[in-house]
Amino acid sequence: xxxxxxxxxxxxxxxxxxxxxxxxxxxxxxxxxxxxxxxxxxxxxxxxxxxxxxxxxxxxxxxxxxxxxxxxxxxxxxxxxxxxxxxxxxxxxxxxxxxxxxxxxxxxxxxxxxxxxxxxxxxxxxxxxxxxxxxxxxxxxxxxxxxxxxxxxxxxxxxxxxxxxxxxxxxxxxxxxxxxxxxxxxxxxxxxxxxxxxxxxxxxxxxxxxxxxxxxxxxxxxxxxxxxxxxxxxxxxxxxxxxxxxxxxxxxxxxxxxxxxxxxxxxxxxxxxxxxxxxxxxxxxxxxxxxxxxxxxxxxxxxxxxxx
Numbered sequence: 001x002x003x004x005x006x007x008x009x010x011x012x013x014x015x016x017x018x019x020x021x022x023x024x025x026x027x028x029x030x031x032x033x034x035x036x037x038x039x040x041x042x043x044x045x046x047x048x049x050x051x052x053x054x055x056x057x058x059x060x061x062x063x064x065x066x067x068x069x070x071x072x073x074x075x076x077x078x079x080x081x082x083x084x085x086x087x088x089x090x091x092x093x094x095x096x097x098x099x100x101x102x103x104x105x106x107x108x109x110x111x112x113x114x115x116x117x118x119x120x121x122x123x124x125x126x127x128x129x130x131x132x133x134x135x136x137x138x139x140x141x142x143x144x145x146x147x148x149x150x151x152x153x154x155x156x157x158x159x160x161x162x163x164x165x166x167x168x169x170x171x172x173x174x175x176x177x178x179x180x181x182x183x184x185x186x187x188x189x190x191x192x193x194x195x196x197x198x199x200x201x202x203x204x205x206x207x208x209x210x211x212x213x214x215x216x217x218x219x220x221x222x223x224x225x226x227x228x229x230x231x232x233x234x235x236x237x238x239x240x241x242x243x244x245x246x247x248x249x250x251x252x253x254x255x256x257x258x259x260x261x262x263x264x265x266x267x268x269x270x271x272x273x274x275x276x277x278x279x280x281x282x283x284x285x286x287x288x289x290x291x292x293x294x295x296x297x298x299x300x301x302x303x304x305x306x307x308x
Contacts, residue, residue, distance in 0.1 A: 001203060002030045002031075003028050003029070003030060003031060004027075004028070004029050004030070004154065004206050004208070004303065004304040004305060005027070005028040005301055005302065005303055005304065006025060006026075006027055006028075006208060006229060006231070006268070006301070006302045006304060007025060007026040007027075007028065007049050007051060007299070007300075007301050008025055008268075008270070008296045008297060008298060008299065008300045008301075008302075009021060009024035009025055009026060009041075009042050009045035009046060009049065009298065009299075010022045010023050010024045010039050010041060010042065010045060010298060011023065011270035011271060011272060011296035011297065011298065012039075012067075012271070012272055012274065013067065013235050013249075013271050013272060013273050013274065014065070014066070014067040015273075015274040016040070016274075017274045019277075020272060020298065021039060021040070021041045021042070021044075021045055021298055022039025022040045022041065022042075022067040022068070022070065022071070023037045023039045023067060023068050023212060023270070023271055024036070024037050024038050024039045024041075024042040024045065024071065025037065025210065025231070026046065026049065026051055026056070027152055027208060028051070029133070029134050029152060029154070030133050030134070031055060032055060032057070032131075032133075032134075033051060033052070033055040033056040033057075034056070034058050034059075034060065034129075034136070034152070035056055035058070035059040035060065036059075036060050036062070036150060036210050037060070037061060037062055037068040037069070037212075038059060038061065038068070038069055038070075038071040038072045038075060039067050039068055039069070039070060039071050040067075040070045040071045041071060042071035042072075042074075042075060043071060043074055043075045043078050045298060045299065046075075048298075048299055049299055049301070053078075053079065053082060053084075054084070054086070056088075057086055057087070057088060057089060058088075058089045058090075058091065058129060059072070059088070059089070059090045059091070060091045060092075060128075060129075060136065060150050061090065061091065061092035061093070061096060062141070062147055062148055062149060062150070062210070062212060062213070063093060063141075063143055063145055063146060063147035063148070063213065064092070064093060064095055064096060064099070064145060064146075065145065065213070068213075069092075069096065072090070072100070073100065073103055073104070073107065073108075076088065076104065076108055076111070076115060077107060077108055079111075079113065080108055080110070080111045080112055080113070083112055084111075084112055084113045085112055085113050086113060087113060087114045087115075087116055088113060088114070088115050088116065089116050089118060090115065090116070090117050090118065091118045091119075091120060091128050091129065092117070092118075092119065092120070093119065093120065093121075093122050093145075093146045093147070093148065094119045094121075094146070096117060096119075097117035097119070100117075120138055120148065122138065122140055122141075122146040122147060122148045123140060124140060125137050125138055125139065125140065125151075125223055126138045132155070133154060133155055134152060134153065134154055134155060135152075135153050135155065136150055136151065136152055136153075137150070137151045137153070137223075138150060138151075139151055139209060139210075139211060139220055139223055139224065140219070140220070141211060141212075141213070141214035141217060141220070142214055142215045142217050142248060143213045143214055143215070143248045144247070144248050147213060147214065149209065149210045149211040149212065149214070149220070150209070150210045151207065151208070151209050151210075151223065151224065151227070152207065152208045152209075152210075152304075153205060153206075153207045153208075154205040154206050154207070155205065156202065156205055157202035157203070157205075158177075158180035158181055158202060159179070159180050159181070159182060159195070159199035159200060159201055159202055160180075160199055160200050160201075160202060161176060161179065161180060161198070161199055162197075162198055162199055162200060165197055165198050166179075166198060169185065169187065169193055169198070171185055171193075171198065179195060179198050179199055180199060182195055182199075183195060185198060203305075204305075206228050206304045206305035207226075207227040207228055207229075207304070207305075208227060208228065208229045208230075208231075208304045209223075209224040209227045209229070209230045209231070209264075210231045211224070211230065211231065211232045211233065211258075212231065212232070212233035212270070212271045213233055213235075213248065213249060213271060214233065214248065214249070214250060215244070215245060215248040215249065215250065216244075216245075216250050216251070216254040216257075216258070217258075218258070218261070220258070220262075221258060221261050221262045224258075224262050224264065225262050225263060226262070226263055226264065226265075227262070227264050227265065228264070228265040228266070228304050228305040229264070229265060229266050229268065229302060229304045229305070230258075230259055230262065230264040230266070230267050230268070231267075231268045231269075231270060231296070232250065232255040232258055232259065232267060232268075232269060233249060233250050233255065233269070233270065233271035234250060234251065234252035234254075234255045234269035234270065234271065234272070234282050234286060235247075235249035235250060235251075235271050235272065235273050236249060236250075236251045236252070236273055237251060237252055237253075237276075237281050237282055237285055238251045238252065238253040238254075238285055240273075241254075249271075251285070252269055252281075252282040252283070252285040252286040253285050253286065253289055255267065255269050255286060256269075256285070256286035256287070256288075256289035256290035256293060257289055257290075259286075259290040259292075259293070260289055260290045264292075265292065265305070266292045266293075266294070266302075267286065267290050267292060267293045267294070268293075268294055268295075268296050268302065269282060269283070269286055269293060269294075269295060269296060270295070270296030272296075279295050282295070283295050
């Protein structure tokens with residue numbers, strides 16, 4: 001099965017610490033790289049993760065708080081120094097292009113490639129990227145400013161041909177695409193050979209959902225139902241639930257409750273407050289509600305679904 005991996009570049013929240021980089025992730029979906037948020041130090045972490053800069057063509061910014069986009073200018077500049085020629089697409093809520101245009105004009109006047117900004121609205125799920133193998137849809141979140149998460153989903157793959165049966169029934173080559181897409185085969189004598197005898201179903205599509213930053217929001221559950229992997233912010237422990245509500249963030253227990261209700265395969269919690277020198281308290285809190293919980297950490301790579 002082709003790659004579908006999540007690489008954590010940074011999992012801290014707004015206040016810098018010596019333990020965590022600001023929020024940034026990379027999704028490797030069939031060898032195409034997609035960055036989610038770009039906090040300070042993202043390009044250094046990209047190097048440490050041994051990910052190829054040339055395969056990164058789309059960056060998705062969840063919202064316009066600095067800890068989610070302060071690394072963007074440096075990354076754009078570095079791409080220019082490397083002689084990049086491919087367009088770079090940046091998807092974000094309204095306002096990012098206006099903020100970055102003066103800085104790009106001042107620091108990056110002679111870029112060898114185009115930086116293209118694509119705005120999305122944050123009030124309803126919206127398809128913002130599609131290619132032959134994947135789609136990306138926004139997940140409306142509720143934060144102090146307009147904010148969205150992202151749902152990465154493979155497109156269904158065609159069935160797998162059973163070569164021995166194809167040879168047995170002497171199926172012509174021009175029929176194979178139809179069979180891969182579920183069609184039966186009719187022999188020259190008029191006999192109908194059921195598709196299930198000629199092919200086997202492809203593995204189910206894999207899905208990854210990213211939800212940060214947001215107040216506890218049950219409205220997202222239907223959209224992320226059954227995803228293989230969920231990243232959900234867990235800025236605070238439940239003892240700080242009042243602070244979480246005040247700042248429009250989520251506790252570890254609330255993140256786990258979302259994961260449990262949505263029946264996801266695995267939960268990764270992150271966006272940790274700088275007040276925690278050890279996030280074990282957050283892991284213990286979440287895993288008591290949803291046992292399939294792990295802590296995000298820098299340079300962690302997680303497979304989405306089963307890579308068989």
